[in-house]
Amino acid sequence: MIDEGTYNARALRAALGMTKTGKEQLAVEWGLLDGTGRRITSYHYFSEKAIDISMDQLRVAGFRGSDLSDLSSLHNSDESPTPECEIVIVHEEYNGKVSAKVRFVNSTGGLALSEPLDDAKAKAFAARMRGAIVAYDQSAGSNPPRRSTPKPPPPDDGFQASDDDVPF
Numbered sequence: 001m002i003d004e005g006t007y008n009a010r011a012l013r014a015a016l017g018m019t020k021t022g023k024e025q026l027a028v029e030w031g032l033l034d035g036t037g038r039r040i041t042s043y044h045y046f047s048e049k050a051i052d053i054s055m056d057q058l059r060v061a062g063f064r065g066s067d068l069s070d071l072s073s074l075h076n077s078d079e080s081p082t083p084e085c086e087i088v089i090v091h092e093e094y095n096g097k098v099s100a101k102v103r104f105v106n107s108t109g110g111l112a113l114s115e116p117l118d119d120a121k122a123k124a125f126a127a128r129m130r131g132a133i134v135a136y137d138q139s140a141g142s143n144p145p146r147r148s149t150p151k152p153p154p155p156d157d158g159f160q161a162s163d164d165d166v167p168f
Contacts, residue, residue: 002040002100004090008033008108009040011061011082014074023047026054028061028074030087030102040089042102057105060085084108 009030019025026044031037044054055063062082064073076082088104117125 001091001098002032002038002089004100006086006088008084009087010076010084011074012039012076014061014063014071016068016071019045026058026068026071028058030085031076033084040087040100040102042087042105060105060107 009032012029012031014026014028016024016026024046026046028042028044030040030042032039042057044050044058046054058074060083062073063071073080074082086104086106086108087102088106089100090103091098092101
């Protein structure tokens with residue numbers, strides 16, 4: 001079983017099918033790009049609630065067009081390689097059996113922003129934040145930047161170390 005984690009991968013091939021309950025699904029076979037030759041399949045559904053997520057993931061995987069009966073853009077080849085993606089694999093239990101599943105399909109590289117700000121919006125935002133940043137700097141004074149997660153205090157076990165306690 002593939003360990004949980006984030007892996008670089010490419011869609012190798014895709015096909016349409018039916019679930020046991022009679023709903024359409026699309027399966028994508030992924031090849032991990034870690035040199036092991038391992039593969040895993042993701043399943044995509046098209047209910048009203050699932051279609052946006054499925055289409056986001058399929059577009060990242062390289063699906064082009066609007067005809068789901070033509071999945072050729074999800075078939076990797078030397079002449080037409082599918083894009084490199086990041087897939088997130090998790091372990092899920094179903095009927096007492098644990099298996100690896102593809103939870104997310106993300107594009108590689110770049111920053112994950114749903115809508116990057118253009119220059120004008122970035123300048124307007126920066127102008128709105130300038131006062132807050134100056135106030136932060138003034139309150140921090142010459143203190144080093146604060147940690148976003150406080151460092152836990154050392155355990156108080158009553159033991160006080162000294163140079164004489166070092167066993168060498």
